[in-house]
Ligand SMILES: Nc1nc2c(ncn2[C@@H]2O[C@H](COP(=O)(O)OP(=O)(O)OP(=O)(O)O)[C@@H](O)[C@H]2O)c(=O)[nH]1
């Protein structure tokens with residue numbers, strides 16, 4: 001099964017639009033509501049992209065990998081039960097900082113990750129600018145701005161899933177401090193070509 | 199210095215100390231040195247709603263009592 | 276490699292500094308509304324107005340407009356007489372099972388699978404849950420629920436919960452099944468147990484409320500009042516006797532936004548589909564099973580056996596035993612069945628409250644089992660005690676008021 005279908009696990013803070021994104025990617029029926037804690041169980045769906053089949057899992061939102069309630073517990077269990085999964089980290093572009101904590105925790109576990117910078121429309125409306133290229137450079141994994149409600153960036157996201165990258169946290173830290181030289185090449189950027197030549 | 203629970207409507211300040219539930223509060227963006235603004239305080243020991251980084255967070259009164267704030271005065275609300 | 280917590284936060288800050296720039300944020304209409312709806316004074320008035328609007332739209336649309344205006348006429352004037360005429364052999368068992376009483380003048384009394392079963396599920400409950408889900412979706416999608424949670428926190432804190440318990444509570448008014456799973460947003464086992472028990476006992480589902488509005492429009496307010504009071508009393512008691520902690524509310528309050536039409540339509544479609552797929556067959560088979568039990572004499576025997584408890588302790592006629600059996604399958608069906616029994620208005624209130632609190636319907640029972648059998652067993656124990664105590668209490672109140 002492993003070579004026919006790959007697992008993509010969606011992780012992110014509550015209410016960042018994971019279920020909305022999941023529905024866009026898989027045509028699924030996950031419930032989308034404007035309050036944290038809408039999804040309390042997981043939903044699976046299928047995405048077929050450039051001939052590759054992905055099993056996408058929509059998880060409950062969580063603020064960290066240390067569960068505080070049963071819904072977060074489901075999310076944490078999912079990530080330990082699917083050690084080979086690609087993790088699609090969903091960030092809310094209007095509150096990137098908050099979501100980065102979880103993103104780093106996932107990266108530290110050594111999962112291949114791809115980041116959706118969702119709610120990009122809301123961020124624009126609120127005059128919040130997020131430098132997706134820079135974020136991609138620092139994290140060493142693809143970052144795709146999306147709007148799950150508007151549809152922006154969804155195609156791009158689906159096409160980019162296969163470029164998910166494992167990143168080394170020491171390199172991430174070096175790059176966050178402005179040291180982009182060596183570690184950046186060996187650790188993260190896999191010439192995905194999306195960052196416009198890092 | 200004031201406790202977060204004692205801020206008036208619209209009053210804001212910077213977080214200097216978090217005495218309890220630090221981990222839980224951090225996860226919601228309530229962290230050291232962050233600016234917070236009081237949005238509402240519910241009567242009869244009800245919860246408070248504060249604004250951090252332009253986002254609203256609701257927390258119980260006891261939790262808010264554990265957060266120490268250096269105030270900087272009102273912002274016309 | 277895993278970083279220590281503080282170092283991870285430092286790294287978060289470093290990354291955020293390099294990637295995020297915030298411009299000046301203009302206050303939007305949503306922000307102003309956001310403020311108004313959580314301020315104590317304005318917020319509580321808004322909450323009352325919202326809930327009142329919710330209720331009056333629900334009752335007028337579901338009760339008066341659709342059911343009385345169209346469904347009742349269609350079913351009682353055309354469907355029932357037609358079936359009674361074309362179905363062969365009124366004295367037969369199959370007539371009794373599918374059409375019911377050959378002399379019935381309306382679809383509540385007939386109690387056959389194709390008469391009452393279809394009427395209750397399609398004629399009464401479907402319009403009710405449709406309008407209910409429409410309004411609930413708007414509440415969910417606008418971002419109002421977390422604000423309501425803040426306003427309700429003080430009250431819920433007294434009963435071992437915190438304000439966010441409003442989420443499973445409101446979902447439960449639609450259907451208890453997703454609400455049981457939604458208790459996962461609460462932090463401790465104590466909170467989840469209290470909420471699950473209260474849900475299963477005191478929160479009537481949309482289908483049941485729909486039927487109540489149809490058959491007892493004058494007294495439905497009393498029933499709801501008894502349920503709310505019971506919710507408070509038993510929550511308070513459970514909080515004292517259940518060990519465990521009740522942490523305070525700590526939640527994100529997302530900004531308001533307009534419900535997106537696509538999403539509203541989609542949720543409405545999915546919920547309606549699952550109602551047609553899961554609930555309607557249950558109602559139909561419920562009628563069938565109850566009729567078979569009647570024919571086999573089981574309900575009669577049970578009624579004789581339980582007569583002292585029902586008549587003396589609860590103060591309701593022994594015929595209400597039948598609906599209580601049906602209530603295990605579907606509460607809406609049970610209330611419909613009650614309406615055909617001759618009772619005083621107060622007995623009607625009591626028996627409808629009993630039907631609501633006496634046992635979760637089988638679907639709810641199954642999801643509770645999935646969340647943990649120990650909790651379920653304990654919840655059932657709480658429930659038995661509650662039905663007995665509260666049922667007697669309501670009877671006593673009736674005696675004191677001189678109406679029972
Ligand atoms: N403006 C905007 N709103 C969005 C976007 N994506 C999702 N939303 C809205 O954000 C809210 C939350 O969406 P969900 O998909 O339910 O979020 P979630 O991450 O699954 O939340 P939980 O299940 O609670 O963890 C909904 O009201 C969506 O309509 C987006 O890209 N832009």
Ligand SMILES: [Mg+2]
Nearest residue numbers: 018019038039
């Ligand atoms: Mg979700």
